[in-house]
């Protein structure tokens with residue numbers, strides 16, 4: 001088995017909710033990420049799925065050190081990344097990069113594509129001496145399938161899919177080891193989405209990258225991921241190989257999520273296992289006691305309200321955070 | 332005679348940058364009790380067609396330059412203004428992608444439903460309230476009698492979508508146009524709303540036009556499917572036929588480029604290039620710069636609709652070969 005490049009241990013991120021303008025008082029905590037642990041192995045893609053607000057982007061922001069964690073640790077190549085300072089922190093910032101969802105807002109409209117992709121070199125001049133930068137940027141454009149001649153164009157002169165390629169080129173500039181992709185294809189049309197997904201796959205093989213691949217589209221995640229983690233209200237509820245999660249899900253939420261995805265095959269109509277949840281996801285300000293999924297779970301028992309189910313191996317050889325975990329094939 | 336029929340609809344947007352030919356001869360129809368899915372990528376003209384049917388296109392910049400929109404065989408585009416308003420208001424209703432912008436934030440959800448009933452149906456306040464509660468109940472909003480007094484922001488995303496559906500049903504429309512009704516929602520809530528729409532459509536024997544870019548949604552609910560590209564319907568067929576033996580290279584390529592939930596894929600098929608700029612639509616077949624089967628004739632001649640039998644048609648010079656595999 002490959003070794004872990006990133007080990008996340010009991011990571012917590014709460015956002016205080018304040019009231020008042022002059023005399024602020026904290027009236028609660030949004031428990032966006034609430035005790036998450038996982039490993040990212042070298043060269044693998046770990047998919048992270050879950051519905052809006054479950055904490056996927058917050059997790060990404062904390063791993064990028066854009067937000068400080070409330071508690072917990074994350075080891076990058078064995079070293080706690082939240083304790084890094086000086087040269088170690090600079091190295092970390094080179095080694096972990098992010099690609100964001102929205103190709104329309106994540107690029108500065110007043111900078112040329114060359115400046116956008118080359119900007120990381122300003123901060124890390126050791127990667128590319130000044131004289132070689134334009135050449136490096138051209139190479140990067142070529143790697144992501146854009147025309148190197150377009151180096152002086154502006155973002156608005158590109159389509160959504162092309163802008164996403166610009167974002168990927170920029171993330172690649174410093175030769176990182178890990179790329180966190182937060183919904184990188186969610187804003188794209190199917191035909192363009194396929195182009196970008198193939199590109200991400202090719203780059204991984206070429207550069208030996210490890211991806212944390214965040215998305216709400218379960219089909220997209222299955223396609224790209226080696227392993228998959230399912231999140232609900234700030235917690236991981238199930239984690240396993242792509243096959244374990246899609247073919248042998250054991251957590252009721254995973255099963256409901258898979259069952260809700262429409263399958264593009266009209267002959268399957270009425271032949272799939274239908275699980276329909278009622279209601280919406282509760283607020284992370286005041287999550288249910290015990291198992292957070294219990295307010296929507298059809299299997300909930302008394303113990304679910306009092307005891308938090310740990311994410312551990314119970315059945316089917318992979319961890320599941322359900323007191324009553326059992327396999328149910330839904331796809 | 333179809334319940335609602337769009338025929339050879341042409342719409343252009345006249346802007347400062349030039350003229351965008353957004354619809355270039357769209358024809359489709361929907362019968363009572365049937366769901367037609369209009370499938371296409373963003374910018375293909377799905378919403379503009381729906382807006383033209385509803386008469387809510389802003390003109391300028393939009394101009395209908397040709398075509399007809401027939402409801403019970405009467406052309407809405409040539410009807411007298413008052414009759415047209417009345418027909419649309421009570422015969423055809425629309426549900427939008429973004430409920431928050433379709434609902435008015437300063438009025439309660441109940442008021443917005445009741446207003447239509449009082450204005451169009453002449454109902455009393457009390458009757459309208461009673462009906463509003465029934466409608467919220469119908470779309471499965473819990474505690475409808477209380478929630479009817481709440482404002483849109485007090486509803487969750489899924490509940491707002493339900494409220495908008497309730498509002499669209501107030502005047503018992505014969506046709507419901509749902510424009511990406513679940514795109515903004517989470518997948519578990521999306522499934523609830525799609526089930527609800529399908530159930531209502533079935534119970535009321537409405538005609539439903541479901542606009543979407545999601546092949547999965549289409550496969551689960553559509554009776555017939557119309558595939559749009561660059562302001563044209565490039566293929567139409569019943570759902571099973573379209574998925575089993577597509578007759579247009581665009582449909583074929585779309586299906587091959589979609590990752591699937593039920594299998595771990597390898598390399599995805601891609602469609603090269605981008606959808607056309609509607610100010611400069613390619614000559615001949617508008618799909619030709621991206622088509623894997625392109626021939627010389629495609630660059631010159633606009634393909635006509637080829638009838639492939641049993642309501643299956645495709646606007647490709649080689650439709651018969653494409654269907655053959």
Ligand SMILES: Nc1ncnc2c1ncn2[C@@H]1O[C@H](COP(=O)(O)OP(=O)(O)OP(=O)(O)O)[C@@H](O)[C@H]1O
Pocket residue numbers: 015016030031032050051052053054055056057058059216284
């Ligand atoms: N800066 C912040 N201050 C307060 N609350 C926040 C902040 N950022 C995120 N949250 C809250 O934390 C929770 C998790 O948010 P997050 O953006 O991580 O969700 P997500 O899983 O990425 O959702 P989506 O699928 O919509 O992108 C949400 O309830 C969100 O409102």
Ligand SMILES: Nc1ncnc2c1ncn2[C@@H]1O[C@H](COP(=O)(O)OP(=O)(O)O)[C@@H](O)[C@H]1O
Pocket residue numbers: 344346351353371372373374375376377378379380389392609
């Ligand atoms: N108000 C407008 N002014 C100019 N162009 C518009 C306007 N509304 C829509 N369009 C253009 O019409 C085309 C079709 O749009 P639309 O029907 O919204 O596509 P979709 O299939 O995504 O619903 C697009 O190119 C869009 O940019």
Ligand code: SF4
Pocket residue numbers: 251252253291292293294295297298299300301304309321322323324325
């Ligand atoms: S622990 Fe209880 S409430 Fe939670 S998922 Fe399992 S059965 Fe449902």
Ligand code: SF4
Pocket residue numbers: 579580581616617618619620622623624625626629634646647648649650
């Ligand atoms: S007409 Fe020609 S270019 Fe157009 S879809 Fe058919 S084969 Fe392709």
Ligand SMILES: [Mg+2]
Pocket residue numbers: 056057058182
């Ligand atoms: Mg997010």
Ligand SMILES: [Mg+2]
Pocket residue numbers: 377378379510
């Ligand atoms: Mg639209």
